[in-house]
Amino acid sequence: MTVAVFFGCTFIAFGPAVALFVFTIARDPLRVIFLIAGAFFWLVSLLLSSLVWFITVQISNKNSATQQTGLLIFGVVLSVLLQEAFRYGYYRLLKKANEGLLALSQEDTMPISIRQLAYVSGLGFGFMSGAFSVVNILSDSLGPGTVGIHGDPQHYFISSAFMTLAIILLHMFWGVVFFESCERQRWWALGAVVISHLVVSCVTFVNPHYQGSLIPTYIILSIMAAWAYLCAGGSLRNLKLCLTCKDKDFLLANHRPR
């Protein structure tokens, strides 16, 4: 039971993300580096937010449970805002680095486009966020133990896995939309990304009523997926061509017959 739960939850949480990594990022060293750098930026933002939270907890009343929960909520909101701030910081850094690379190289095109960077950095944020959320839970799920023996929710592991999956994919979509909106100077889109991140974090406050947190999260996930797809240049026509194997550009690029 325990090993099955472990593997099941691991694959649910990390399956799509690892597949994306293996098929699109692992072959290109530059992308891998930017992925790890994105993970590092997320880590630094988490560090700062936990520092602030830690300080507030130390100066607060440790016996009052409501105060502690309140501080935790404050910590969550602060963390979300800091993550988005660091995403913006990473964007600025990448722009500078890209300009530098372009100036130095003799070719006309940059080795990696800003859209690819958006995708890779979003996935980096997602990997780190997912890892920090769920890896300890997964290692505990190997057992021994009983879930919910004191009346806690029974579906702790599987709901965590699904939530983590949503968060990882959401970070990737947020990254794409964020960078695109920074490029086009569309500040309302930027605000929308931040607000949606806040909403997703805040609906988790109703856990363990998972229907209240998972369903809105997945709705937001689908909306962001569609938005990111449109930002990346996709359209219904592209999708249809791709699915019916009639996209000539794609087929030519992959040397396959029509």
Next chain:
Amino acid sequence: VFDLSQHFLSVPPCLRSNDGTEVNRHTETTPSRNEVELNGQPPTARPPQVLTDSEEDEDEELTLKYGAKHVIMLFVPVTLCMVVVVATIKSVSFYTQKDGQQLIYTPFREDTETVGQRALNSMLNAFIMIGVILVMTLVLVVLYKYRCYKVIQAWLFFSNLLLLFFFSLIYLGEVFKTYNVAMDYFTLAVIIWNFGVVGMICIHWKGPLRLQQAYLIMISALMALVFIKYLPEWTAWLILAAISVYDLLAVLCPKGPLRILVETAQERNETIFPALIYSSTVVWLFNMADSAETGNNSSHPVPQQENQVAMAPTAQPEDDGGFTPAWVNQQQHQLGPMQSSEDSRREIQELPSARPPPVEDDEERGVKLGLGDFIFYSMLVGKASATASGDWNTTIACFVAILIGLCLTLLLLAIFKKALPALPISITFGLVFYFATDNLVRPFMDQLAVHQFYI
């Protein structure tokens, strides 16, 4: 003094030269490759002086283009080594048990009554360890200066022997104990014998590249595990910090032992090719091109090298100084491989004459990293997974921090193009993230997990 970026990036050493005439000679001997590297400009059409300038730009471009690939070629083995160490720490409890035994180089015990006493003892331990390493490095520099290559080779050989047979026997025994596998002595002897002999052959002579890389990773992991087991808590962290500082000083100060070593090697134009530097590609015709052109090559290594077609980068058995300070120390197995790491690192970086054959593509140029670096990175991550109460979060944080430190180090190397130590940045990041994650992030994430809040 010389360009160290050569060895991490694909900039061919012949292009990066302070001496214009030397460059000219190299262009004559390897015209095809130079054409590739100089973007098709005919090498003969340019006077040597102009070569030096235009080299800079082309070097920059090649640097950036291929730098990423070489960073990844280092990420993968470092990651593998860390994975092996963390997997062992998590499953085999032997390496986290404190038996009360300590290395002879850390004589002071940490189970004292007061915190102050413990701090003092651990500082003394670290001090002694660094002192020992310093002495060993100086001995090594002296041996190298007086060309006692045989001594160094033999030392290396025996330390490798110890590691490949004795330590892996212990490791295998502990793994069997953990998983309750029954094994008779005969089978065990056959396994260990084969493992050890193949390892010695691969590392000191010739062997398939992947196998050699695997062996180097395994022995680095074994050393890191030994350190994790036998160094007491505070001593280990202090040693990590002290080693980074020592590394910085030894490489950057003009009178630092490592810098002296490097400069001596460069003067002699020798490829000090230690038997234990991890290399990502095969190094062919080692030193052949140089020996034909540069007159100040030491006569001793030249004729033998030309006969050797190295199939593994460490095919330097009996001729020139193919020693690694790493093994010098590991033979005693209590000495910090730090010494070796710095030396091996310097040795990587000072391979001005290591050159691939003309047919080799730029992208096939490999990158090298000293085993001491592997050992210390893995030791940090292993300790993080062994002792952190934040468990996997801390381990992952240290892992990412070390990789980013390595990336930054390589970037700095590309920018400054001089000898830079590989330990300080990564170890600093690793230490900062270890303590920060363990003390600040862990309580936060634990609280979030209890309530199932997501950030």
